[in-house]
Amino acid sequence: MSGLIEPKVLKGFRDFLPEQERERAAIERALTRAFESHGFAPIDTPAIEYAEVLLGKGGGETDKQVYRFLDHGGRDVALRFDLTVPFARFxxxxxxELYLPFKRYHIAKVWRGENTQRGRYREFTQCDFDVVGVDSPSADFEILLAMHASFAALGFERITIRLSHRGVLNRFLDRIGAGGASADVLRAIDKIGKIGAEEVAGILRPIVGEREAAEILDFIEPDGDFESTLAKMTRLAGGEAEDTARLSELRRLIAALGLEDRFALDPSITRGLDYYTGIVCETFLTELPEIGSVCSGGRYNSLASLYTKRELPGVGASVGLDRLVAAFAELNVKVDAASGTEVLVFNLDDSLGAYYHRVARSLREAGLSCEVYPERKKLAAQFAFAEKKGTPVAVICGEEEAASDTVTVKDLRGRRSSERLTLQAGIEHIKRVLDRLSP
Amino acid sequence: MSGLIEPKVLKGFRDFLPEQERERAAIERALTRAFESHGFAPIDTPAIEYAEVLLGKGGGETDKQVYRFLDHGGRDVALRFDLTVPFARFxxxxxxELYLPFKRYHIAKVWRGENTQRGRYREFTQCDFDVVGVDSPSADFEILLAMHASFAALGFERITIRLSHRGVLNRFLDRIGAGGASADVLRAIDKIGKIGAEEVAGILRPIVGEREAAEILDFIEPDGDFESTLAKMTRLAGGEAEDTARLSELRRLIAALGLEDRFALDPSITRGLDYYTGIVCETFLTELPEIGSVCSGGRYNSLASLYTKRELPGVGASVGLDRLVAAFAELNVKVDAASGTEVLVFNLDDSLGAYYHRVARSLREAGLSCEVYPERKKLAAQFAFAEKKGTPVAVICGEEEAASDTVTVKDLRGRRSSERLTLQAGIEHIKRVLDRLSP
Structure with missing residues (x-):
């Protein structure tokens, strides 16, 4: 084997074979449908940007994971590690040129040199959607609706979207005197789903004190339904304010659309990041809550303050596509992906190539996906190929069919043949076979 | 402005605003339809690979343009600069795991640090499709068909696909004693569309001699139609062989499908690269031949010989998506892109938010894309927003509509209102308005 290069991919990177790529594409198409139907518009940005633009002037936790290098002109550049920073720059x-409020979605790959031992990839797809330039309950609600619609479009509604409001939490922390420590506190609370209340209390005690830790754990515990939990949060935060009014209005909108079953108020949702200032939300799969949130987001005060003095408040969320794919695999959920080749036209005789290709064209014109086996081979080899590729129907024509302008159609799953049909009858027959197979 | 970071993108890179991104997505969808209907399957590969895998052990012309750097683990890595090398590795x-023949398509971004002065981008989309594992006229023809179908799917058939065969050219060059110089000769011939016969002769003379240069220029000149040109090529190459038989069979298949107008035999097509061994082809737009080929390809002997001893002959082509977009802009060709938001539900009163969102949901359920203006603003501002976003229909509801469960629909292009329709009548009315607007 000397001289050959090993065809390996980097750790944390993946090839997508047809079945996987079809599933990914189907999920992206479904999400696109959901976003478009809610008035979001697609954008794209470069994979490579100035490092300063992506990382700002400081450094931080993410920086170490960023793929950063000098380009041919000696410029300090980096690969995007999320879609939020490029959107702010955009x-x-x-x-x-743009109108406000601006609603965008962006589905694209991002790169992070993360530790792959946690089952994370270094190349993964993000899918973000935001409404920028307005701060209103209606805009918050359209993000919540689009989150719900994304899963509905995937044919998967066994989810709960848990939401809270950072304003209420902040008021509560201020009231008990833990406001100054809030970044650490947020990060600790954010872990409750993973490590449990006892561990979180253990982290909180040295930061805020024994009694305060207990009070925080009490605050983040929901109290039954949306209304009672909101009442409890309001009381512990020191009374009504704009933040509780916002949650109340969202509750009203959720009820008006009959979506109470899909949404829950959960004061333990914080999203950990300083970034958020208003509502925060996470989405959990009913049957697989332990994989964590598959779609998260919230409201922020100022999207693009690194680059402009213009105030751009917004609200948005992001679907964790790779986590979702993993969850669907675990739950055995099938996304309605393109079916691949539906019909294989067998090659019994190279001299009939023109006939085979004419038949294939007619099938395509009738909306079927179809290919001609590209050379004369034993029938067994052609059947094996169709099986391997998952093609359910064969069209088998010899001289007799070609001479009479007919086709023999074989249902490869049912193993039944219908001989010498006219092309039109053949097409109708194939469609009936495919209809029977479709779930 | 001190402290702010300038929100600029790197030279050769681009943001895609919604209209541009919708067009790009529509083109990708059309191509995907064409490939799927011909039995090609989608794959994807990592953007970043080991430099050795992408560049081989040597260096070459492309290498200087490759984005190459050390990753966090000190590995020598690079961004893919085409989709052919990753496919070979794949x-x-x-x-x-795969079956042969394997037909794949791959639409993805690639990166090259090229000179941007020639109007080239450093980040661009490639779209490749190949049939690997077979060498037959039928496989060649499926690539030619898929090339044609790609343009048909885009609603744009004013093209000519020019093809030739490297085997015939090689036999001819051998016969006149110019075989040894063939790489240089190929590159010179490849320039004829850009620089003309005189200049090509000037390049050829010092390489192959005066008389040979003239003979080459004669050989690459088509002689009328496919048949006569094939006869001339056959004669100058020294008679019939497998290569001329292949061209002859392709001609028969092209005629059998009535596609003679779309294909031409053109011995000046060489594709310049050593890589190709069989047919070679390029696609020109009838009205804009000067932008060069928008879809090119050919047959190669061995796809993956860098990585495996397994013989993998194949045939494939690649659509130049960015060149095509530029050409469509110049020719004022519109691709049937998604229309964006079709209906804006106005906000006359924040307290009617629940009604607005219920109406929006009904419109979406009826298949319309729709959004609720997210806050109470003057009507003029909401009309201006709809105009800026290109939304053709407004649904305007005040207390009266909400109380009577009706909607007032305004056709924003025709500037006509229909007041207090039932929701069902409103939806039908909106669909009629949109039908009138669609091209």
């Missing part, structure tokens, strides 16, 4: 760059 | 890595 809004600052195009503020004059 | 086939070597997955040969055991």
């Amino acid at each position: 809004m600052a760059a195009h503020a004059e | 086939m070597a890595a997955h040969a055991e």
Whole structure:
């Protein structure tokens, strides 16, 4: 084997074979449908940007994971590690051309040199959607609706979207005197789903004190339904304010659309990041809560303050596509992906190539996906190929069929043949066979 | 402005605003339809690979343009600069899992640090499709058909696909004693569309001699139709062989499908690269031949010989998506892109938010894309927003509509209102308005 290069991929990176790529594409198409139907518009940004643009002037936790290098012109550049920072830069760059409020979605790959031992990938797809330039209950609600619609479009509604409001939490922390420590506190609370209340209390005690830790654990515990939990949060935060009014209005909108079963108020949702200032939300799969949130987001005060003085408040969320794919695999959920080749036209005789290709064209014109086996081979080899590729129907024509302008159709799953049909009858027959197979 | 970071993108890179991104997505969808209907299956590969895997052990012309760097583990890595090399690596890595012949398509971004002065981008989309594992006229023809179908799916058939065969050219060059110089000769011939016969002769003379240069220029000149040109090529190459038989069979298949107008035999097509061994082809737009080929390809002997001893002959082509977009812009060709938001539900009163969102949901359930203006603003501002976003229909509801469960629909292009329709009548009315607007 000397001289050959080993065809290996980097750790944390993946090839997508047809079945996997079809599933990924089907999920993206479903999400696109959901976003488009709610008035979100697609954008794209470069994979490579100036490092300063992506990382700002400081450094931070993410920086170490960023793929950063000098380009041919000696410029300090980096690969995007999320879609939020490029979107902020995009809004600052195009503020004059765009209208506000601007609703965008962006489905694209991002790269992080993360530790792959936690089952994370270094190349993964993000899917973000935001409404920028407005701070209103209606805008918050459209994000919640789009989150719900994303799963509905995937044919998967066994989810709960848990939401809270950072304003209420902040008021509560201020009231008990833990406001100054809030970044650490947020991060600790954020872990409750993974490590449990006892561990979180253990982290909190040295930061905020024994009694305060207990009070925080009490605050983040929901109290039954949305209304009672909101009443408890309001009381512990020191009374009504704009933040509780916002949650109350969202509750009203959720009820008006009959979506109470899909949404829950959960004060333990914080999203951990300083970034958020209003509502925060996470989505859990009913049957698989332990994999964590598959779609998360919230409201922020100022999207693009690194690049512009213009105030751009917004609200948005992000679907964790790779986590979702893993969850669907575990739950055995099938996304309605394109079916691949539906019909294989067998090759019994190279001299009939023109006939085979004419038949294939007619099938395609009738909306069927179809290919001609590209050379004369034993029938067994052609059957094996169809099976391997998952093609359910064969069209088998010899001289007799070609001479009479007919086709023999074989249902490869049912193993039944219908001989010498006219092309039109053949097409109708194939469609009936495929209809029977479709779930 | 001190402290702010300029929101600029790197030279050669681009943001895609919604209209551009919708067009790009529509083109990708059309191509996907064409490939799927011909039995090609989608794959994807990592954007980042080992430099050795992408570049081989040597260096070459492309290498200087490759984005190459050390990752966090000190590995020598690079961004993919085309989709052919990753596909070769993919086939070597997955040969055991895959069936042959394997037909794949791959639409993805690639990166090259090219000189941007020629109007080239450093990040661009490639779209490749290949049939690997077979060498037959039928496989060649499926690539030609898929090339044609790609343009048909885009609603744009004013093209000519010019093809030739490297075997015939090689036999001819051998016969006149110019075989040894063939790499240089190929590159010179490849330039004829850009620089003309005189200049090509000037390049050829010092390489092959005066008389040979003239003979080459004669050979690459088509002689009328496919048949006469094939006869001339056959004669100048020294008679019939497998290569001329292949061209002859392709001509028969093209005629059998009535596609003679779309294909031409053109011995000046060489594709310049050593890589090709069989047919070679390029696609020109009838009205804009000067932008060069928008879809090119050919047959190669051995796809993955860098990585495996397994013989993998194949045939494939690649659509130049960015060149095509530029050409469509110049020709004012519109691709049938998603229309964006069709209906804006106005906000006359924040307290009617629940009604607005219920109406929006009904419109979405009826298949319309729709959004609720997210806050109470002057009507003029909401009309201006709809106009800026290109939304053709407004649904305007005040207390009266909400109380009577009706909607007022305004056709924003025709500027006509229909007041207080039932929701069902409103939806039908909106669909009629949209039907009138669609091209």
